[in-house]
Amino acid sequence: MVASMVRSVRRWAQVTMAVLAITAVATVVALCVLRRHPEASSAAAIHETLQLEAALPISAYTPVSTLPPPTTSSPLLPLASTTKAASNIEDNDAPVRGGLFHRLLRFIALTICMIFIICIQLCCYLRSSHEPADIEEGLKADPVIVQGDLWGPRLLLTQVMKFIELCGFEARNAYVSGDGNFYIDERSDCPQRCCASVNRELTLFGHAGPSEEAPVVLRMFKPYHLQGCCFCRPEMHIDVPMGNKMVDVGRIEDPCRCCVVNQLVFGSNEQLRYEVTGPVCQCG
Numbered sequence: 046m047v048a049s050m051v052r053s054v055r056r057w058a059q060v061t062m063a064v065l066a067i068t069a070v071a072t073v074v075a076l077c078v079l080r081r082h083p084e085a086s087s088a089a090a091i092h093e094t095l096q097l098e099a100a101l102p103i104s105a106y107t108p109v110s111t112l113p114p115p116t117t118s119s120p121l122l123p124l125a126s127t128t129k130a131a132s133n134i135e136d137n138d139a140p141v142r143g144g145l146f147h148r149l150l151r152f153i154a155l156t157i158c159m160i161f162i163i164c165i166q167l168c169c170y171l172r173s174s175h176e177p178a179d180i181e182e183g184l185k186a187d188p189v190i191v192q193g194d195l196w197g198p199r200l201l202l203t204q205v206m207k208f209i210e211l212c213g214f215e216a217r218n219a220y221v222s223g224d225g226n227f228y229i230d231e232r233s234d235c236p237q238r239c240c241a242s243v244n245r246e247l248t249l250f251g252h253a254g255p256s257e258e259a260p261v262v263l264r265m266f267k268p269y270h271l272q273g274c275c276f277c278r279p280e281m282h283i284d285v286p287m288g289n290k291m292v293d294v295g296r297i298e299d300p301c302r303c304c305v306v307n308q309l310v311f312g313s314n315e316q317l318r319y320e321v322t323g324p325v326c327q328c329g
Contacts, residue, residue: 169234169241170269177266177282178232178248185286186260190253195227195262202229215239218249225255243272261286275301 205219215238217231229251237245251263264284271277279299284291295318298309310319 165240166244166271169237169245172234172237173246173269175246175268177264177284178250180250180261180264180286184252184258184261186253186262188287190260191262191285191287195253196222196224200227202227215242219257221255226253228252228255228257228259230257237269241269244270264291 201223202220203223205221207216207219209216217233217238218229219231220229222228229249231247231249233245233247246269247267249265249267250257250261251265252259253262254260262285264286265281266283267279267281269277270279272279278301281297282293283295283297284293286292293313295310295312298311300307300309304325305322306325307320307322309317310321312318
């Protein structure tokens, strides 16, 4: 009981730290992109300045001493020219103000989307039980079957496709071996499957037979995690039924590595037993 509470608190702290880190990074990047420096001599500022200068009339840059004296027939001509030049300047300032307004709208939309995604992940995390699902009554395998070799030196699993996945919904995964002696089915929360996808909490049951009605010889539990994040990395705890209790046999961790796909397999005594590596680019 105490160990499960400690694990829950640790996972909650990891998820909170990861969410805060993602939010801070996204906010800093958005502010750096959208921030304007009027005094900076960037290419965009020079281009806007050249466009503004080209739009102004020549009389705006002519010194006052060289301007011809106004004629008596049209005394209001200099005033009209000044008014036209001022209106041109205001018209050229309008796109600048409009561009800043559109940038502000994009920043607000980006912030709302980030908050929405974070809220979805937090809601999915709160639906987690932080404990593996129980084996159904009468499906615990005999210890003799558990200790036996069910798949020999080689095991080839094929995923069972379901029609609902063709409609864009995530279904509970199921796998069966080529000879039909081993079957794996998933127990997970439906909202987590639809909204959290690979981040969801799940329990996998290994059956000594071709279907989920066969006795359970293996249980694998993966807590809720954040895929692709340095915090809250994926891990899986494995135990087997031995009579009326479940015996821990080890766990699998997916450490944070750059451009490397690997998993670390630990035994029940927390000793590293195997390390599985693979290429970054994988088909399927």
